[in-house]
Amino acid sequence: MTANKHLIIIGAGIGGLSAGCYAQMNGYRSRIFERHSLPGGVCTGWKRKGYTFDGCMHHLVGCSPAARTHRMWRELGAMPRPVHFPEDLIGIENTQGKRFIVYTDLDRLEAHMRALAPADGKVIREFVSAARRLTRFSVMDMLLATPWKMVEALPYMGLMGKWGKRTLEQLGGRFTDPFLRRAMGMIQYDFPDMPALIALMFLAGCASGNFGWPAGGSLAFASAIAERYVALGGEITYRAPVETIMVEEDTAVGVRLSDGSEHRADVVISNADGRTTIFDMLEGRYTTPLIHAFYDNPPQQQEMALHVSFGLARGFPDEPHMLVLWLPEPVEIAGQHCDRLDIEFFNFAPEMAPAGKTAVQVVAPASYDDWQALSPAAYRAEKARVAETITTCLERRFPGFAAQVEVTDVATPLTTERFTGSFKGYQAWGIPGQTMLHALMGKGLSKTLPGLTNFHMVGQWAGGLGLPNVAAMGRKVIADLCKRDGQRFTTTQA
Ligand SMILES: Cc1cc2nc3c(=O)[nH]c(=O)nc-3n(C[C@H](O)[C@H](O)[C@H](O)COP(=O)(O)OP(=O)(O)OC[C@H]3O[C@@H](n4cnc5c(N)ncnc54)[C@H](O)[C@@H]3O)c2cc1C
Numbered sequence: 467m468t469a470n471k472h473l474i475i476i477g478a479g480i481g482g483l484s485a486g487c488y489a490q491m492n493g494y495r496s497r498i499f500e501r502h503s504l505p506g507g508v509c510t511g512w513k514r515k516g517y518t519f520d521g522c523m524h525h526l527v528g529c530s531p532a533a534r535t536h537r538m539w540r541e542l543g544a545m546p547r548p549v550h551f552p553e554d555l556i557g558i559e560n561t562q563g564k565r566f567i568v569y570t571d572l573d574r575l576e577a578h579m580r581a582l583a584p585a586d587g588k589v590i591r592e593f594v595s596a597a598r599r600l601t602r603f604s605v606m607d608m609l610l611a612t613p614w615k616m617v618e619a620l621p622y623m624g625l626m627g628k629w630g631k632r633t634l635e636q637l638g639g640r641f642t643d644p645f646l647r648r649a650m651g652m653i654q655y656d657f658p659d660m661p662a663l664i665a666l667m668f669l670a671g672c673a674s675g676n677f678g679w680p681a682g683g684s685l686a687f688a689s690a691i692a693e694r695y696v697a698l699g700g701e702i703t704y705r706a707p708v709e710t711i712m713v714e715e716d717t718a719v720g721v722r723l724s725d726g727s728e729h730r731a732d733v734v735i736s737n738a739d740g741r742t743t744i745f746d747m748l749e750g751r752y753t754t755p756l757i758h759a760f761y762d763n764p765p766q767q768q769e770m771a772l773h774v775s776f777g778l779a780r781g782f783p784d785e786p787h788m789l790v791l792w793l794p795e796p797v798e799i800a801g802q803h804c805d806r807l808d809i810e811f812f813n814f815a816p817e818m819a820p821a822g823k824t825a826v827q828v829v830a831p832a833s834y835d836d837w838q839a840l841s842p843a844a845y846r847a848e849k850a851r852v853a854e855t856i857t858t859c860l861e862r863r864f865p866g867f868a869a870q871v872e873v874t875d876v877a878t879p880l881t882t883e884r885f886t887g888s889f890k891g892y893q894a895w896g897i898p899g900q901t902m903l904h905a906l907m908g909k910g911l912s913k914t915l916p917g918l919t920n921f922h923m924v925g926q927w928a929g930g931l932g933l934p935n936v937a938a939m940g941r942k943v944i945a946d947l948c949k950r951d952g953q954r955f956t957t958t959q960a
Pocket residue numbers: 476477478479480481482499500501502505506507508509521522523524525526527706707708709737738739742770885886887888893924925926927930931932933934936
């Protein structure tokens with residue numbers, strides 16, 4: 467019976483919290499050890515002088531009550547809650563001030579694109595029609611679909627195949643209008659290699675009200691799940707880094723914390739950083755060639771790894787919530803050559819700033835190794851230099867910006883590493899031979915390790931990208947344990 471089984475979960479990221487909540491719903495006795503003083507892992511935010519700066523969420527899948535993922539968020543206590551639905555997916559502005567706003571109202575988007583590029587009607591119609599079709603289908607809901615419900619995907623396979631093969635940059639190449647030709651590559655987080663399908667999924671999700679932004683942002687969202695876990699009888703111990711997963715006869719039997727205390731369990735689930743889990747906590751005894759290939763080849767740099775946040779004593783009512791701003795001259799930001807800035811205006815979420823003010827963020831790629839090589843003094847100086855460079859660019863575009871800044875905050879990959887223990891402060895990166903869609907659908911590195919029993923991994927390092935994905939993995943690991951224990955998997959809502 468599950469009631470006698472103890473589960474230890476390492477890490478209170480969304481994957482670990484989800485596993486904990488479903489464990490409690492199913493009669494397991496679980497305990498989470500978290501190295502930080504807060505829940506959420508990379509799904510986090512931080513307060514500075516009345517502003518809240520968000521470190522994670524741009525879009526949450528599962529905001530529509532009709533979505534399966536919404537039901538999961540309700541089970542986890544994260545929904546219902548107020549949700550913001552910005553009018554745009556993103557905006558792109560060139561150096562002459564010409565703007566392409568990717569409106570989430572698809573009729574408005576089509577009219578806007580046709581006005582910008584009248585000669586490109588055919589490709590515009592094709593693109594917007596594909597988005598319209600996808601409003602009727604949520605790919606992410608397949609994460610929670612029973613095998614026979616998977617047939618819902620069948621009518622969309624052709625569409626997904628067609629748009630999944632083409633990157634946004636390649637799609638841009640079909641435009642004759644020079645502005646849209648370049649701008650199309652930037653409509654999904656400014657990642658030109660992104661399959662066009664991903665942008666279409668986001669656009670369709672926003673248009674149908676399934677992709678939104680929960681009020682309060684990432685930390686409030688994670689905290690709601692942590693509260694649900696505790697309300698279900700779970701126990702979270704913060705500031706409790708796990709150092710070792712104890713193993714007897716190739717069976718995980720508990721954990722040893724950095725204070726030397728030992729805690730035994732029938733099953734250990736790690737939500738912590740994969741490299742630390744596999745090579746430190748388990749000393750590399752249970753691996754595969756794929757695991758080695760993955761961790762031996764981390765990326766040199768990662769997108770969105772640098773967050774430069776500003777608290778501004780002004781509103782930005784006319785700005786899209788995300789803006790790719792092309793710069794008249796390139797600048798160097800933390801060793802990266804940048805000809806544009808990716809700006810986020812939290813104008814759509816007034817709770818993130820004092821009344822009449824706005825939290826503004828610039829995200830940029832960053833290299834952990836570059837930041838790590840700096841001495842403490844040089845590191846501080848470089849952070850100040852980065853903030854100053856960006857302020858100068860924004861002052862030019864938004865006169866008065868510099869004087870209106872009330873607070874500045876720079877978070878580097880080292881900041882993320884310090885708070886979450888993530889290897890190099892990076893998110894899990896792509897697995898050789900797998901696409902972005904594989905990652906979104908929870909494929910990836912193994913969720914167990916060869917030769918080790920009573921051990922599981924959940925979260926980004928076990929395969930999969932994004933909040934619904936890691937939460938669904940937490941749900942699935944408990945459903946699998948229930949099956950193994952001969953018990954029906956049950957869920958409840960808060
Ligand atoms: C900049 C950015 C933007 C993103 N935007 C979105 C978005 O818009 N939508 C979306 O759905 N997803 C987004 N994501 C992805 C999403 O946030 C992640 O996929 C998800 O939060 C990962 O959760 P996780 O549970 O796998 O792990 P993590 O968040 O990595 O949590 C792991 C936890 O383990 C703890 N831990 C580590 N080592 C130990 C140890 N030794 N002992 C105890 N505890 C330990 C850590 O402190 C942490 O709390 C974004 C991520 C980033 C970084």
